[in-house]
Amino acid sequence: MAVRRRSSRDIRSESRLDVLHALLSLGESNRNELARTTGLSPATVATVVSELIAEGLVEEAGLALGGTGRPTTTLRINRARGRIAGIDVAETYVSTHLFDAALAQVSSADVALDEHLTSPEYVVEGIIRSLKAATDEVGIELDSLLGVGVALPGLVQGKAGVTAVLAPHHSWSNIELLELLRERIAVPLVVENPLKAIATAELWLGRVRGASSMVTVNLGTGVGAGIVLEGRVLRGATNSAGEWGHSLLVYEGRGCRCGRRGCVEAYVGAPGIQETLREVDPHHPLVVTDSQRDFIAALAAAMREQTPDVAVRETLDRTARYLGSALADLVAIINPELVLLTGWTAWALGDHLLPGTAAQLTAEAPEGAAADLTLGVSTVRGNSVAIGMATLAFERFLGDVGLVTTRASIAL
């Protein structure tokens, strides 16, 4: 990968993305407001809006009378332009979410996967079943989609352009799975790893587009970081940037499912939090909760009780310290403006974890590195992996019609 040259085409592409982002967040708008929101000149906004209207992506919604009496044309995304699918492939399920062109969800369908059946054929079959169920729900054909984005855990792309899928629990023989996907899905298709998808969802739908550097930290079964620098997701040499979940927290510490020891994930992933509870109180009833999501929900429920469970509180305190220490390393290296926690653990426990995490982060980060840092919980809800994949497929579509110079992930 050589240094990417900027061109005037890139500049036009960014203006178009800026206007689209603004329309997505404002809902309805007009040319003046778009110029104010994006910081682009009124002339540029006018040109971009014409281009988007010509492509059928934006429509004029009517006339609005402003305070000065002169009517302005209201603009909005043309939802009917088409549907986009975002697919989250995890170890135990495939979840497809279907969105309209304004990125509002129109349907979804989950299919369970048996994590012991890991052949590419089985996984692709699950993807197609889930995708068909979601398109059937709104009565459209798979072939009518503007695009499909599929998140695959551990997706790696090397210098040679070879794509490998190195999921901890899967022995997918990489290329094979991608070839099968390509055979079954006839519309434009992109694949990416979940961390990049989540960061992209935040960029498109979060409240942070102005930040020059942001890290989205996903807390679920696995944990990882999506790093956004100057509005772009950091991919790294082999698309592996952000694998902070497998950076070292405790030297020779707990075994991690990746095979190494002491990884961040072994402490702040949902199974890691359960392990901490076991250390705090080996006989606590929640130690044997089978479902990780149920376990996390039960911790949140316990914290809502009038007399909080002492072991649960201690578990969350320790988790906050682990998380703060682990984030301090990320902050030392990246020095972002903003760190946003996301994923179901963050949504359920974020409010309880934030104070302790922030205190530990401030204590452990190098002087100055956390001085201007904002730490919070993402406002993007739902399946942010699927949302992110839909936005990546949408970017690919915008690239195919010549509106943006696509830097989208891996197009198949």
Place this chain on the structure above:
Amino acid sequence: MAVRRRSSRDIRSESRLDVLHALLSLGESNRNELARTTGLSPATVATVVSELIAEGLVEEAGLALGGTGRPTTTLRINRARGRIAGIDVAETYVSTHLFDAALAQVSSADVALDEHLTSPEYVVEGIIRSLKAATDEVGIELDSLLGVGVALPGLVQGKAGVTAVLAPHHSWSNIELLELLRERIAVPLVVENPLKAIATAELWLGRVRGASSMVTVNLGTGVGAGIVLEGRVLRGATNSAGEWGHSLLVYEGRGCRCGRRGCVEAYVGAPGIQETLREVDPHHPLVVTDSQRDFIAALAAAMREQTPDVAVRETLDRTARYLGSALADLVAIINPELVLLTGWTAWALGDHLLPGTAAQLTAEAPEGAAADLTLGVSTVRGNSVAIGMATLAFERFLGDVGLVTTRASIAL
């Protein structure tokens, strides 16, 4: 800091920097070769060269007869365009290096600092004495310099634009020192922290300009990382990116001079390596070596002996493992193409450390993250902090004359 917009001015600026970089690395060249080397069109190269000649930065050196018989004009940097100073301010010394416009060193001068005297007045006095000694050596006035770059440890710049200097050993009251510097130096002045300076030196003078992502890892008394993404040094929200030396290696491990425990620096900084030798053999004569540079040189000398010192070998083996583990975290998060070790410890011990470091890194990095990674020792020698600061001052100068849109550090 908002997202930085690209403009066509930036594109022209990058073309000019590309041509300058190419001329610096080629020594002498011609327009055709510059087009091949930079990947720019011959027309763009011709325009850029005219601009650089008009500014007195490039000169025509004569005619060369090519194989095809048609003579081509040889070009080179006009060394006489002016001198630039790069100043490395450390805890125990100030070192000024003076360069010509082709970034070749023309003189240098060191001044010792008493690390117990840390008033801004004392430090600035040292800087000025060292700068005067270097300019006197070549018989020029301080006021004739094109620019001065000063590296200050722990330089931090927050959102409010306030600049603070948070050096571990200094209690500099930030602004004060910068104001004193500004009063004493009348020519264009930039300040930056040493990690950013080292990364910039690598960008200008190393062999890596084509890499999309590179990390320079400085190993000396302190350790840290300079992160270069797509040809630009990552500064971070408060200019603190790359403080990997104070990320966690060993949970509740050795005390670090920053006041926290278990930092990378406490294991792979020169005093940390001496501490490891002490753990391996408390009675080893080198345990009491006073000067850190002498200690590192003595380790290198011991490894050159026919019968290597067993304790020294064990110390280096452990250091390589610590370094490999610590780099694995950096690689997990950034996923760079290239990691280059630099600084006097790396130059003295790099060959001994590399194999063990690479093995540990590969074992500890997440799958795929180190797949295409190149690990090596930087080819830039000398005081790379001073070299980097001179290049930053040079960038500032190029910005002042309108040739580049300067993204240089902090201009005073």
